[in-house]
Amino acid sequence: MTLSGRDAYRAELTALAAEDERIVCLEADLGGKNHPFQQAHPDRFFNLGIAEGAMLDMAAGMAAAGYRPFVSTFAPFAALRAAESVKLTLGYLAAGVTVVAPYAGVAGAWFGTTHHCLEDLALLRSIPGVTVAAPYGERDMRAVVRAAAASGRPHYIRTGRNAAYESLPREDAELPLVSWARTAAADAVCLVSVGEEGTRLALEAAGERPGLAHAHLTYLDHHRLQLAAMELADRHGSFVVVEEHRAEGGVAEALALLLPHCEVRGVNAGHRWPAEGGDHHEVMAQLGLDLPAVLGAADLATRMRPRRPLPA
Secondary structure, three states: OOOOHHHHHHHHHHHHHHHOOOEEEEEOOOOOOOOHHHHHOHHHEEEOOOOHHHHHHHHHHHHHOOOEEEEEOOHHHHHHHOHHHHHHHHHHOOOOOEEEEOOOEOOOHHHOHHHOEOOHHHHHOOOOOOEEEOOOOHHHHHHHHHHHHHHOOOEEEEOOOOOOOOOOOOOOOOOOOOEEEEOOOOOOOEEEEEHHHHHHHHHHHHHHOOOOEEEEEOEOOHHHHHHHHHHHHHHOOEEEEEOOOOOOOOHHHHHHHHOOOOEEEEEOOOOOOOOOOOOHHHHHHHOOOOHHHHHHHHHHHHHHOOOOOOOO
């Protein structure tokens, strides 16, 4: 059975900790009674309760002592409530702390605006030295967690709630900068998917419009996005970025700056606040982030794509 992103994180970290005694796991009242890490390694599991900033500060001390701390709580509390500790711990101190943030975007759905997080990429991408990742599928989540544990560098890993998706096919063991889910002619519009729900929507849209290309990005920090942008521009000149995030500070905005000679459009959560309850996809639709929106943006980009060769 395919695991959700947050369950894949827990399973992989538990397995890694069996081989590396430096790995410790901190949770802010989100672990539940049957957290696999707590069951396997109770002496290295810490539940800090709803004290997210203190959890980051404690992890910084552990990292300074030679441990490899992984901390996890709701994305809005990890990235926004604990923003100062994130900036100082992962950024200024460059502590080897990995923050794993489930419930990103509006995955919290019925929990309401207090548990939604559409601004985390804007914050984390602006902190120098932090590796930012939003894996799609169990295999890619496991790969990102392994890489974070091995590197000992600051990481922010964004994931959803309970949705489980099969990772995109790839030949190499290492995650590429750009995963090509669908290739197309050079003059075709290319969908660029970010995160679990952005990738789900892009896959559905590419199925509806076979002429589209589809590139998926897992690593979203500035350094890796610069390199990914070069690969994207080598293949296409018109892009539609699909992401469960605000327009400001998102990946579409970043790629537009990195690709000044290309057409870059975004399908995102816009500027509104959800006014009604609903499940994850219903709340996304309230914000204008659904399949019709992606198809509309792709059709517009197809009509408006450049008709002459792009500058070298």
